[in-house]
Amino acid sequence: MSKNTIENIIALSSDLRWKIGDDFHDGLAEGIYADASEIAGAAVSTDTQKKRFRLDAKIDKIVTSKTWGFPIMFLILGVILWLTIIGANYPSSMLAQLLLDTIHPILKGFAATIGMPWWLDGFLIDGVYLAVAWVIAVMLPPMAIFFPLFTLLEDFGYLPRVAFNLDYMFKKSGAHGKQALTMSMGFGCNAAGVVATRIIDSPRERLIAIITNNFSLCNGRWPTQILIATIFIGAVVPASFSSIASLSAVIGIAILGIFFMFFTSWVLTKTVLKGEVSTFNLELPPYRPPRFWKTIYTSLIDRTLIVLWRAILFAAPAGAVIWLISNIYIGNESIASWTINAMDGFGFLLGLNGVILLAYIVAIPANEIVIPTILMLTVMVSGIPGGEGAGVMFELDSVTATGDILRAGGWTLLTAINLMLFSLLHNPCSTTIYTIYKETKSIKWTTVASILPVIMGFVITFLVAQIWRLVF
């Protein structure tokens, strides 16, 4: 084709565009709607005797009402978490018994019979195997309950109603209402939440949604929150209220995360990401009764196992690293001890300790392994009996025993509260950071999204620690 004629066509088009004026877009859109209405009118017939969508409208009136919208939202979240916490306990301890108390000794015994050198045996069985086993025992049961429940809710059509309820607050904070949907996805996995921000058209609002997604407590962090709340928060109140108290603490942290998400969005729109809030149409889809068994099956096979597999992939090398830093000595002390001692002072300022900070560094690839790392390191530095040796990650038989270890390591209620806060407010895991880079293609914004939450975590835990020490 000759360039000339193409230029001619383009020139002709701008000529004609000038002649038509501004009406083109609207004229065409109206034309399409008129055609659509004619065609639909000829083909569709409705039984007008019966009212359409009556039940849907009724449900919507309640779940999106000003009075009941929020209480219902929190109630649903509470019920899902409660079922997860209560339901996961039993299978978790069964798995722990099988993988840690039964299979681990068998492996050790086998290694001894074939005369495996101590360092290889330690590296593979006490490092890699135990980390993987712990992740399976702790993560599989809550995920196998949480994901299907969440998917059922999603299939039913509740998520867009959440977006509808929260829209006003998003608008106030200068963010896009669809961020409610990406935030909800973040409660499962932040990396998934970041990918989901593609539904937001405006680059400014999309960036806000990406940066603040980390404030949705992800699946890797729920177990930490639940365990620490059960041990420390549940113990402050009489036994009959302990599960309610720990449940409220976990929900409180999740809501605090939502608050930080709004707050950060607001700060960003007032400073580096100024701009108008764009309007959008949100379609409230009809409620659809989920296909129960199919949903359970697919969410177990797809979501649960895929996330678990990822956790295992990251836990295996992390377990190896933990074993190595605890067993390689520089002078009289292991690398782990050196780092812990070096960070203890800073940790104290934050109401945490060096162990927790080191655990968070080791756990950058996967948040799931924070607790086992903390336990192992605590046993190692405080020299309390109960562990299985340097660099051996373990799971204690009961929640009480875990609590005893932590208290012996100098933990107080403040440490627990600040750990929960820091678990909410710290850098995203490596997968999420990589996903943010892929989505934004910007080193600058990836750095902001990674560093900002840690700084907030430091500030918040520091403030809480100082006030706490003044009061108590």
Next chain:
Amino acid sequence: MDNKVSSACETCLQYNSKGLKKLGLNTENIDFVVALAGNPNTGKSTVFNALTGLRQHTGNWPGKTVVRAEGAFEYNDQKFKLVDLPGTYSLLSTSQDEEVARNFILFGKPDVTVIVVDASRLERNLNLVLQILEITDKAVLCLNLMDEAKRNNIKIDTRTLAKDLGVPVVPTSARFNEGIPDLIKTINEVATGKIICKPHRIKNVPKNIENAVKTLANEIEQQYPSIPNSRWIAFRLLEGDTHIIEALKTGELV
């Protein structure tokens, strides 16, 4: 995946599951490329799963699919690659998910475009359907969520609809696998040219715009006699769509 009988059709001799092989992710040596387009939340991913045997995550909220998912199936020894596009209400604006959908239909030149619509919200869905029919002349309308339409006492005369739109119309309830065999058969027939579509072209356009479009479309057709969507390109040029102007210059459209 599951071999359970989930509709009465599967027990029937006429049922064509013998000719159907779900190939999952195996998209090698493909004979035809099929695109799945439609409004958000009309069940595209459910149709996709039903055809490929994959388990692309589905959910009842608009905007769930943001990336292109691909899968494949084999029917009567011919391999079809299926591309699940993000749901869009229109192809006239420029958000990222809309661009993914539009670019694929326009530049990917699928052999068949299956437009999935919500049967109980047909009129609203037709907005996108009419735009797609301006771009491609090999399309199948998948009238999905028939179960919901039935529950809401909505009846659709599929023959009238097919005549007006000029493309085959297949009613389905993809969640329950109903109508899927019929859909596969129809896709095959459009792909192999057994069914020739005569897609509807937008009629109710104001006179001055229609005249401009005609002039421009004629000019484009003289340059590119084989182009199937000169009218749609004319629409976009009149809108001042820089992406299309660019594509015209580089010859990507032909």
